[in-house]
Amino acid sequence: MQAGEETGGDDPQGDDPEYEFPNTPQTLADVGSWCHWRHYITKGGVTYYPDIDEDDEQQQQQQQQQQQQQDPVLELTRAAADDPPVAENIPAWVRHDEEETEQQHSEEEAEEEEEEEGEEETE
Incomplete structure (x- = not known):
């Protein structure tokens, strides 16, 4: 193959001639266009369960x-849109501590203003 020859489709690997890289901001902004590419770690800290041997005791198998x-x-290439919500029905990929940070910042500013007003009154 010569430089500049098409390999079919936009697939950089040339494996899938019908592959189209999502190249518009709207497509990239859609959560359905994304998937995971890391092994899922269970609550028990494993990425896979070993096969159960028939020699193991029945209770251990159960x-x-x-x-x-x-x-x-979970599957390696599962869709990001299928992630269960973390808390308060917020998707797992959304940073949900920003509201708390903004609220804390507002409360701190209000406290500082009250302190400044109290100092001005005592003067």
């Missing part, structure tokens, strides 16, 4: 199956 059902390992 415990491991129950743990897998309660805290499953």
Whole structure:
């Protein structure tokens, strides 16, 4: 292949001729266009569950199956839009401490103003 030849589609790897890189701000702003590319870490701190051996005791097998059902390992390329909300129905990818920070900042400013007014009255 010579330099400048098309490999088909916009796929930089040339693997998928129908691949189109999302190149508009609207497409990139849509959460549905994004996916994860890191292994999901369960609450137990694992990225996968080992296969259950038939030689293991029945009780141990049941415990491991129950743990897998309660805290499953998610797919590597899962959609970001499918993430469960973190708190107060806020999506996981939204930084939700900004409101608290702004509120704390406003409260601190109000306290400072009250202190300044109190100092002016005593003078």
